[in-house]
Amino acid sequence: MEQFIYLDNAATTKVLPEVFETMKPYFEEQYGNPSSSYMFSGKIAGKVEKARESIAKFLGAKREEIYFTSGGSESDNWALKGIADAYSDKGKHIITTKIEHHAILNTAEFLEKHGFEVTYLNVDENGFVNPAELEAAIRPDTILISIMFANNEIGTIEPIKELGRIAHEHGVLFHTDAVQAFGHLPIDVNEMNIDMLSASAHKINGPKGVGVFYIRKGIEISSLIHGGAQERGRRAGTTNAAGIIGTAKAVEIAATRMEKRTIYERKLRDYLIERVLKEIPYTVLNGDREMRLSNNANFCFRFIEGESLMILLDLSGIAASSGSACTSGALDPSHVLLAIGRPKDIARGSIRLTLSDETTKDDIDKTVDVLKKSVERLRGMSPFYEAFINKQK
Numbered sequence: 443m444e445q446f447i448y449l450d451n452a453a454t455t456k457v458l459p460e461v462f463e464t465m466k467p468y469f470e471e472q473y474g475n476p477s478s479s480y481m482f483s484g485k486i487a488g489k490v491e492k493a494r495e496s497i498a499k500f501l502g503a504k505r506e507e508i509y510f511t512s513g514g515s516e517s518d519n520w521a522l523k524g525i526a527d528a529y530s531d532k533g534k535h536i537i538t539t540k541i542e543h544h545a546i547l548n549t550a551e552f553l554e555k556h557g558f559e560v561t562y563l564n565v566d567e568n569g570f571v572n573p574a575e576l577e578a579a580i581r582p583d584t585i586l587i588s589i590m591f592a593n594n595e596i597g598t599i600e601p602i603k604e605l606g607r608i609a610h611e612h613g614v615l616f617h618t619d620a621v622q623a624f625g626h627l628p629i630d631v632n633e634m635n636i637d638m639l640s641a642s643a644h645k646i647n648g649p650k651g652v653g654v655f656y657i658r659k660g661i662e663i664s665s666l667i668h669g670g671a672q673e674r675g676r677r678a679g680t681t682n683a684a685g686i687i688g689t690a691k692a693v694e695i696a697a698t699r700m701e702k703r704t705i706y707e708r709k710l711r712d713y714l715i716e717r718v719l720k721e722i723p724y725t726v727l728n729g730d731r732e733m734r735l736s737n738n739a740n741f742c743f744r745f746i747e748g749e750s751l752m753i754l755l756d757l758s759g760i761a762a763s764s765g766s767a768c769t770s771g772a773l774d775p776s777h778v779l780l781a782i783g784r785p786k787d788i789a790r791g792s793i794r795l796t797l798s799d800e801t802t803k804d805d806i807d808k809t810v811d812v813l814k815k816s817v818e819r820l821r822g823m824s825p826f827y828e829a830f831i832n833k834q835k
């Protein structure tokens with residue numbers, strides 16, 4: 443294999459060397475339990491609080507409103523299950539969308555089994571939630587609205603501020619899964635009417651297994667992980683000092699580089715989109731052209747399976763993601779692509795390419811060349827494509 447091109451940054455990112463160096467002492471020398479009362483540990487607890495403070499500042503929140511978890515999935519679970527439990531006297535209705543990450547969708551399904559009712563909002567052909575539809579779905583027994591900040595598959599950025607405003611006008615709590623937006627877009631929880639927010643370190647060049655959960659002060663929420671009194675008694679488990687301190691470093695770097703990085707990625711992404719749409723026929727872009735994450739491109743190529751295309755890219759040293767989820771050996775088209783109205787057969791032919799600020803124009807050129815050849819090759823084997831072409835003649 444020649445050169446490895448990593449275009450799956452929405453799945454995870456590399457830990458930056460500066461982040462790794464920041465974490466290292468907390469494995470080697472300062473390995474104490476931050477909850478212990480001797481000085482050896484006390485210093486570490488102080489560093490953890492500093493990390494909490496800087497992440498809070500990044501979100502426009504207060505230090506005591508930030509909690510650390512094991513990842514975006516736990517934060518999402520905590521938001522839904524914690525609010526469902528604490529507010530079940532007030533009502534048992536939750537509103538979310540059809541395009542959420544499975545950390546939200548499968549948790550919502552779990553709650554449905556336990557007596558809650560969930561409304562899954564539709565989105566339009568670009569993946570946007572309609573604020574009027576949200577408003578119409580709110581009932582007197584609605585206790586929580588959870589809508590993702592930006593979609594992990596198609597990159598569409600939701601009108602979070604407006605959706606949050608509607609929630610608040612009706613006295614309903616508003617949670618957002620901001621895992622894909624955190625560190626990529628400016629977020630202010632107060633200005634954007636956000637009551638709870640989930641984020642994850644490994645999507646922004648931090649370590650895997652560290653999540654951030656913002657909860658507005660005064661909101662009642664039940665614990666998800668019971669045990670010791672860590673995280674102000676709300677989330678048990680020995681503090682992951684190295685991970686938390688590394689996360690704060692990753693956030694600090696993301697904040698400093700955000701503007702430059704966004705401009706760089708967007709330019710490269712637009713170049714990728716233009717080349718693909720121009721050079722590969724019967725192809726569509728998924729997600730909005732403008733209101734999308736700066737590093738996200740997602741296409742459907744007709745007459746092929748995204749999974750096969752992903753394998754061909756892999757053989758050429760390119761890491762990408764196909765939208766399909768392999769459940770019990772069968773390929774299910776992505777729930778997000780179905781929600782934006784792609785027919786099943788077209789949704790199956792999807793590929794997501796997510797760049798980083800280390801991606802080069804050369805990487806993109808190589809990728810488009812491989813894509814062109816691979817799509818052609820796969821279509822050459824498709825009886826549907828052959829029939830389609832014959833009909834055109």
Ligand SMILES: *Cc1c(COP(=O)(O)O)cnc(C)c1O
Nearest residue numbers: 513514515543545594621622642
């Ligand atoms: C990755 C991701 C998650 C899950 O985060 P983990 O830290 O991997 O558990 C949740 N939501 C979205 C939108 C994601 O992209």
